[in-house]
Amino acid sequence: MxxxxxxxxxxxxxxxxxxxxxxxxxxxxxxxxxxxxxxxxxxxxxxxxxxxxxxxxxxxxxxxxxxxxxxxxxxxxxxxxxxxxxxxxxxxxxxxxxxxxxxxxxxxxxxxxxxxxxxxxxxxxxxxxxxxxxxxxxxxxxxxxxxxxxxxxxxxxxxxxxxxxxxxxxxxxxxxxxxxxxxxxxxxxxxxxxxxxxxxxxxxxxxxxxxxxxxxxxxxxxxxxxxxxxxxxxxxxxxxxxxxxxxxxxxxxxxxxxxxxxxxxxxxxxxxxxNMLTMNGVRMAKSAGNGFTPGELFSGDHPLLDKGYSPMAVRFFMMQTHYRSTLDFSNEALQASEKGFARLMASIKRLDNLKTSSTSTSNIKELEQDCINAMNDDFNSPILIAKLFECSRIINSVNDEKETITADDLVILKKLMHDFAFDVMGLKSEISNSSSDKALQGVMEVILEIRKDVKAKKDFAASDKLRDYLNKIKITIKDTKDGATWSIQE
RNA sequence: GGUCCUGUGGCCGAGUGGCUAGGCUGAGCUCUGCAAAAGCUCCUACUGCGGUUCGAAUCCGCACGGGACCUCCA
CATH class of the missing domain: 3.40.50.620 (HUPs)
Structure with missing residues (x-):
């Protein structure tokens, strides 16, 4: 190895x-x-x-x-x-x-x-x-x-x-x-x-x-x-x-x-x-006036920044480029990474609820080897990420019951995603576990339960009102066939 | 001026000479009370000009463009 x-x-x-x-x-x-x-x-x-x-x-x-x-x-x-x-x-x-x-x-x-x-x-x-x-x-x-x-x-x-x-x-x-x-x-x-x-x-x-x-x-x-x-x-x-x-x-x-x-x-x-980090093609340096501190990047408090970006989105953004290539910073590129990162994390969360079958429609072991090969080749994280997105697609398809996976393969897939996304790339889910968050989780469970009831009565005006109000305070509700989920917008 | 790197689709960004990376965006479809999410499909590119080769984004040459270092800098 x-x-x-x-x-x-x-x-x-x-x-x-x-x-x-x-x-x-x-x-x-x-x-x-x-x-x-x-x-x-x-x-x-x-x-x-x-x-x-x-x-x-x-x-x-x-x-x-x-x-x-x-x-x-x-x-x-x-x-x-x-x-x-x-x-x-x-x-x-x-x-x-x-x-x-x-x-x-x-x-x-x-x-x-x-x-x-x-x-x-x-x-x-x-x-x-x-x-x-x-x-x-x-x-x-x-x-x-x-x-x-x-x-x-x-x-x-x-x-x-x-x-x-x-x-x-x-x-x-x-x-x-x-x-x-x-x-x-x-x-x-x-x-x-x-x-x-x-x-x-x-x-x-x-x-x-x-x-x-x-x-x-x-x-x-x-x-x-x-x-x-x-x-x-x-x-x-x-x-x-x-x-x-x-x-x-x-x-x-x-x-x-x-x-x-x-x-x-x-x-x-x-x-x-x-290699160096550039901003619009110019090396980022204090003397060039095109630099900002990580703190400013996280908060978005800088004229060059459209908004704040979470530390993990920034980390993911950097991993999408090979370490020996220059990396050009732009709001557009960072926002693309932010979305991609969220999608990757969402699929990893789905791993725990996947149904297994007697056969797999994908070659999981081959994917695992692809990830190792990518990193063995001078730490090629962009290729690794491409492979992880392939895993994401498989996870989502299995979740939609359009593809299948065996219990053995699921074990490998889980390990693969955790090993490479968390251990190797050092990413982490940004959901915190503070007590106020736990209280929020409780409140949301109550609201979703109420919404479920009104939906059962086909009172869509009431259920949409709940969803719209929550959306105004940056909470998104999604109805899936396994019930509703909620998430906080970045 | 010298040393070196680099030029990929709307954007970001990989790439071993032949088997169309991946992400984001856009369009369509499936699903769905609606919306979202997810999946599928489509948009198939490689600065220009030569050369090598059966075949080049990938090798060689030239031109043009971008960048780094030669001064503190991750």
Whole structure:
């Protein structure tokens, strides 16, 4: 069952058979958010994509150690390797301690992840919690000759590294090409090479977040945290490293360089990159003014949104596109997903009331295999969803007594729908069980009972009046041959 | 400018060289007191021009369009 998984590896730019280092176990590292502001929808897409991947690995029976970091220090605003980091800047703006910024947005991030039903990672390490590990790693890189110190700042020597290793392998680029695209060093720059990047950055008097180090007070560069934390928890070489495609060229390239310089071995076997989320064809970003927060998306409180969309509709919407394709956001597309999701959930609810027969008109086992094949092929959730809709059609047809299913097949079908819709795709029915909802259920039962009575007396004016009144307060009544059902309109 | 991805029916979105994904929308039918739901049927596409092939949405070339990265970014 674990032998047929195919993963697209950025390193080779091809789909490869997945073979873990230790059979039955997977080490998975994903670059998490930098918590200096609200996560936006694009960030969420990456984490939802990897949640699907994590869930499917678990479904296949792998023991997965899933590490996703929180960047809470050392992420600079520009490429100058100087000045304040993003947290300090925001802290000054909001007149808070940098760690208050970190706390505020970490909590917000977790709230959103919970709303979209993303499983928490096994370990969620922070950069500030691993300063020692980062310093140790930098020391080794210096000892091995791939870094140099200038006025308390430590730089990684890319050209030196490239003589022994391939620096641009993740983007299939040669060093000369990279150098061409880089701007000239300015007079103030203390780096030796244009591509060199900081491992440790010397603190200035006004720097808020700083730690002692062999090179004086300072803070870590952005890339070193991932190298230090991934090797600490997953080993010097591990199975899968993921992140957004925008991290590929710089962050991940530098991560490989650091780890390789330190340990002299390739840190990761499979690199996975998720594609961007766009709004009307343009990448969603705060600077473009076309972004909104998940909270705004759920409430609909934003000029670009026609209405609010439930977290599960959003999750379903994202799963309808493969993780390596760009996903274009629009109200129309999201509303289509919302309806499709409701239809899928409605059919799953019908599963419990299906009548079985001595024969099946559909090949359920084949469908089950189709679902597995879809996910084995580089986590192809759009095809999986197409197959689940096929299951929906079968369920509805059996429910209408136009098709039949055996008791054995029904067991398989139930398991299939629950496994893939809930466990693998992480969807969940959005009906809550709060006490007020239970009271509402009771009231509705009474109303439907009364309506049933007047309908029996053919008093359709009265029954329609009940239905119309309920419809005005967004409750829909449907008469089926097994009695009436009700639901709340979104 | 460089590296790379991409162009599918009204919309979204899969796609292994041949056996018409799927969802949403629209039309018709069945069911139904009506409505809704559900099912069935229909709308059968692949940017353009060449090439390879018995056969291409799928491979190759060119053109045009869109996007990403090369600067912080999931």
């Amino acid at each position: 674990q032998d047929n998984l195919i993963i697209y590896n950025t390193l080779s730019r091809t789909k490869e058979k997945f073979t873990p280092i230790i059979p039955g176990r997977v080490g998975l590292y994903v670059c998490g958010p930098t918590v200096y502001s609200d996560v936006h929808l694009g960030n969420c897409r990456t984490f939802i994509s990897f949640d699907l991947i994590y869930r499917y690995l678990l479904f296949l029976g792998f023991k997965v150690r899933y590490v996703r970091n929180i960047t809470d220090a050392g992420h600079l605003e520009g490429d100058r390797d100087e000045g304040d980091d993003k947290f300090a800047k925001k802290a000054k703006l909001e007149q808070l301690e940098p760690m208050e910024i970190v706390q505020k947005y970490t909590v917000g991030f977790h709230d959103v992840m919970r709303a979209v039903n993303a499983l928490p990672p096994s370990i969620e390490p922070t950069a500030t919690g691993h300063i020692c590990e980062q310093i140790e790693m930098i020391k080794i890189i210096i000892e091995k000759g791939y870094a140099y110190v200038k006025n308390g700042t430590v730089y990684f020597d890319v050209e030196k590294y490239n003589k022994e290793f391939l620096y641009g392998q993740l983007t299939n680029r040669k060093l000369d090409e990279l150098l061409e695209g880089t701007r000239e060093l300015s007079g103030q720059d203390e780096k030796n090479g244009r591509l060199d990047f900081a491992l440790w950055i010397a603190a200035k008097p006004e720097t808020l977040m700083k730690w002692p180090s062999p090179w004086g007070y300072g803070f870590p560069g952005w890339h070193i945290e991932c190298s230090a934390m991934s090797s600490k928890y997953l080993g010097e070489a591990f199975d899968i490293h993921g992140g957004g495609m925008d991290l590929q060229a710089t962050h991940h390239t530098n991560e490989i360089a650091q780890s390789q310089a330190c340990n002299h071995k390739a840190p990761v076997n499979y690199w996975m990159h998720t």
